Amino acid sequence: MIRYGQQDITQDDIDAVIGVLKSTNLTQGPNIPAFEQAVLAHVGARHAVAVNSATSALHIACLALDLGPGDWLWTTPNTFVASANCALYCGAQVDFVDIDPRTYNLCPQALERKLMEAERVGRLPKIVVPVHFSGQPCDMAAIHTLGLKYNFRIIEDASHAIGGRYKGEPIGNGRYSDITVFSFHPVKIITTAEGGMALTNDDGLATRLGLLRSHGITRDPALMTKGMDGPWYYQQVALGYNYRMTDIQAALGVSQATRLAEYVLRRHEIAARYESLMTDLPLTLPWQHPDSHSAWHLYVVRLQLDRIEATHLEVFDALRARDIMVNLHYIPVHIQPHYQAMGFREGDYPHAEQYYREAISIPMHPALTDAEQDFVVKVLREAIGQ
Incomplete structure (x- = not known):
């Protein structure tokens, strides 16, 4: 059987996973920040937040950008449903922009036409999610220019695209977007079995993404509303989710990232x-x-x-x-x-x-x-x- 896509697992990958299984850190161990740093080293962004799927990354990216009821998110119809569903999770509404018939990506010209009409009727999007279909980047410079003109935020759904480049620079560096999302599903470029990541250059967004990943809970005194009661103390300062990646998955990701x-x-x-x-x-x-x-x-x-x-x-x-x-x-x-x-x-x-x-x-x-x-x-x- 010849599959359309599949993972490539080496002995080094297996050894990395076994090493975690023999350790005391199966969940939130040292491999998670190591994997985040490995991806950052490839793409050149400032912050990375590893999660259990790209769908989770899209969800917390929308929440970090304050998407909610009464807001609109626009994306492409030629994508997996998660690129649109993330808006519905936030109580927002979804609309679509047709594709460029050559690249199969969201068409910037169609986007501009739709924005002009949306401005006329007072229904501009809060977020636009371009999807780098099959690994080819969208025309991000054009979309970014429209974002500045029409005041929308941009989440790059780069689930297909880690390792690709746009205008000579790595996809994920955040030059033209607020947040970039990668997927590490087994058929993707590198895998953590299931997994995803949200990347940003914004310190405040990175903090929010980290909170939303793990129940909205922090042990950082700088984020708390009052002083700590003791070394056991934590606070829930936001409504977050259990979207954490395990150390087992991250160890596989660290090994895969070398290739x-x-x-x-x-x-x-x-x-x-x-x-x-x-x-x-x-x-x-x-x-x-x-x-x-x-x-x-x-x-x-x-x-x-x-x-x-x-x-x-x-x-x-x-x-x-x-x-x-x-x-x-x-x-x-x-x-x-x-x-x-x-x-x-x-x-x-x-x-x-x-x-x-x-x-x-x-x-x-x-x-x-x-x-x-x-x-x-x-x-x-x-x-x-x-």
Whole structure:
């Protein structure tokens, strides 16, 4: 079976996890700050807060930016539902901005048009969440400029993108956003099994993120409302959550982070090889913006259905029938039943919907061999009649 994505676990990873299991710190031990520092060293931000999932990171990022009832969060429809759900967790409302049909990311031109109309009717967003789909960064400079003009905050959902670069700088450095979120799910660039992280350059936001991660509880006298009663003393100063990462997960992350550059390089090699193998096929291959250096979390092909006889479903099924576990990223969020119950309808975001009708995510991960890649392309050729 050839999966569309999978983790790469080495003996060093195993030894790191076993070391924690033999220690006295399974939960909040030294590997958590070590992992945070390892990621900061790669991306150049000031603060990192490790949590148990990217969904949790998105939630506390919204809370740290004071998103609440009466506020709006805008994001892209071409994403996992968590990028939108984080607003609903806060009692806020969600809207979407259609994608750029070349990058499949949130389109800055569509965003500007929507902001102009929202300003006219008094319904501007408090937060915009650009998603770096498949590891390719959004046009963050353009989005940041709009943020300054229309006074919204920015959370970069970089769940696909650790190890990538934008305008020559690491994704996650916070130059164009308030908070960046990474994911460490097993199919992502590096993994902690489950896990996420919120990064910021703002000292105050970092403090709030740290509180929200762990029940809103602090032992820091500077954050307390009165003096300490004794060495046992703590205070709950906010309504927080149990979103903590374990030391076991963080140890795996520390080990994996040493191979981040290697993994991204290998993904670039696979992407280049796919392009050379499929340039003659009736497919739209991923287009890369010259300002981007993708982390290549996904490799998505779009079927040119007017040039082939098979349907989208028939091609998908033909690949899976040969144990090639392709996937589809993503069903547009606004056509999910929960969001349709909120009033969204098919036809609202035509570029995202057209993409969905044509897209297939084919295998992309560092352990993919040339022989497996050749087999994927061979079966794909057969499925589309080439």
